[in-house]
Amino acid sequence: MQRIYDTRAGKKVDLVLREPGKVGMYVCGVTVYDLCHVGHARTLVAFDVIVRHLRARGLEVRLVRNITDVDDKIIRKGNAEGRPAAEVAECYADAMSTDMAALGIAAPDVEPRATQHIADMIEVIRRLEARDLAYPAEGDVYYSVAGFPSYGALSGQSIDDLQAGARIEVGEHKKSPLDFALWKRAKPGEPAWESPWGPGRPGWHIECSAMSHRYLGDSFDIHGGGSDLIFPHHENEIAQSEGAFGSFAHYWMHSGMVNFGGEKMSKSLGNVVTIRRVAETHDLEALRLLLISVHYRSPANFTIARDGAGLAVYPDLDEAEARLDYFYRTLERLDAFLAPLAPPPAAPPPSDLATNVGAAMDDDFNSAAAIGHLYDAFVLANKLLDDPKAMPKPERQKALAAIARDARAVGATLGIMLRPPAEFLLSRRDRLCVRRTIDRAVVEARIIDRTAARKAKEFARADEIRAELKASGVELMDTPTGTAWRVAG
Ligand SMILES: [Zn+2]
Structure with missing residues (x-):
């Protein structure tokens, strides 16, 4: 009911x-x-x-x-x-x-x-x-x-x-x-x-x-x-x-209502946060996630602060975007794990995620609790993905398949995670590069240098390049198809 x-x-x-x-x-x-x-x-x-x-x-x-x-x-x-x-x-x-x-x-x-x-x-x-x-x-x-x-x-x-x-x-x-x-x-x-x-x-x-x-x-x-x-x-x-x-x-x-922490939002201060203004620096899905991370009847916090150059920054929104990044990264990992399985695991029964979110939403549309359950399910998914011995193989595959399926259903109800993960993740990486003045071409070039160093067995030099990139906020991920990179949120 x-x-x-x-x-x-x-x-x-x-x-x-x-x-x-x-x-x-x-x-x-x-x-x-x-x-x-x-x-x-x-x-x-x-x-x-x-x-x-x-x-x-x-x-x-x-x-x-x-x-x-x-x-x-x-x-x-x-x-x-x-x-x-x-x-x-x-x-x-x-x-x-x-x-x-x-x-x-x-x-x-x-x-x-x-x-x-x-x-x-x-x-x-x-x-x-x-x-x-x-x-x-x-x-x-x-x-x-x-x-x-x-x-x-x-x-x-x-x-x-x-x-x-x-x-x-x-x-x-x-x-x-x-x-x-x-x-x-x-x-x-x-x-x-x-x-x-x-x-x-x-x-x-x-x-x-x-x-x-x-x-x-x-x-x-x-x-x-x-x-x-x-x-x-x-x-x-x-x-x-x-x-x-x-x-x-x-x-x-x-x-x-929205509780504007920090500066008061007003036309006379010229800091009215229009949706278009948010879209200039952030993914609008992060704004959506920020707003539904509290119960719809409670005030939602939105802090307006200033960076060193005096430009308006939105710490709550940054945090929501980082959380959304975690969600999409987990979905991407789940997809990568499940895609090559042949035959795919038989349709698993609904996970705790589906049951818990259904109950939270039936109770006066508690989207805050729903987001909490989603987060818990993704923590579990990452744990299972990291540790192949966490469960017997068929159970592990089924559990991960159930979370992937139910997380997408929850996303459809909340209106989040509806894009292919790579689309969100790459656009966020581009935005973070702009925000931190990271030159993508330079990063790509350094990755090529590192790959060459590794081929030549100059491992110390390869590690040096990795450390140098890390210092600028760039994390490398070595995968079977090559080296991918992200900007640390
Ligand atoms: Zn009316």
Whole structure:
């Protein structure tokens, strides 16, 4: 049975689906006014892993993830750059899709955009009006929170508590401070659509109520998003959708934030870690591994430091990339061991790895524990590979075959280790060479010198070359097909 932490219940519960075998799921997506950064990656990777696991368990998941393409920030950016807001949104929506694909995040089944669902939003607002949950004021339309007594239940706050901290801003025409805009009257220089209340544009929250209803119906199984959206966004979505349709999401899941250690990340410091910035120096799969190495509800650490030259460096990411290197190196060793076996070992039963990871993921998608089990299995694999006498031959072959097979299945669920090991390892070696100013051509030339020395039985000289390379961070591996090399992580 799949257990999930439901934010509204405040505890782990069994996932009971409305329709056996099928999961309807809505995740709040990105407001497209700039390049996506590590914080966006956190939320979308978390839900990607959740969906991957549900699918690996044989469930048919319909994932809807919206794109907010009309919003104050988009309009401001358009004005600053002297181009229409729609063009800004289009440009950054494209960039987001590219970046998310590069992070191995599967595209959602439906990716609706706010501006393409204005009529749906107007329809929801009309329903709310008919139920006395919405009122027009000077061309705006507001939600009347007083008419929805359970407001605050998701974030565990009462209307009275919330009321105490709320204010009516200048220019707002609402009756009560907690009321929020469903529709905003058109202002000069802003995009606007016709509506029963005059020209204007939707408030932010209404789009998710309208689009989840359009693609998932009156009620669906899971609603997800970053924990920063619990209040007010998700609270408002509930008020709108339950107010208009009587029901909404059965379970609420929220992913934790990124904890930026070291320097604080901010636009004014110019150190915003966009996904593209990470890709300049690191493998994006390492970022993915870093983010899933903690439980999706816990904060993920991402330290920004400076090197001697004052350039931004990311120690947590370096560490994750080194761990990924270990994973791929182990897979490469396993492949090299298993490939020549004829006949291949008979299909071994599932290893402890498969069982343990399955149990961890069934328990509220504990990817941190899953990564721990993967690491343990690879430590065991390396031990077995190093020591042919560790087990009788057939058992050893079977155990290694089971780990290789199950590690790849775990990788598919977590969205890691999906490339041929050599591809990752060579690209990492190239990156490390750049980082440490190691000249590949010089290394290759020294390896040729060493091979010649060995042929001439000048072993002292061969050892000298090996030691010299080692001092510069280059490790040599003598294999039956020649000498390979890597840069020590
Ligand atoms: Zn939303």
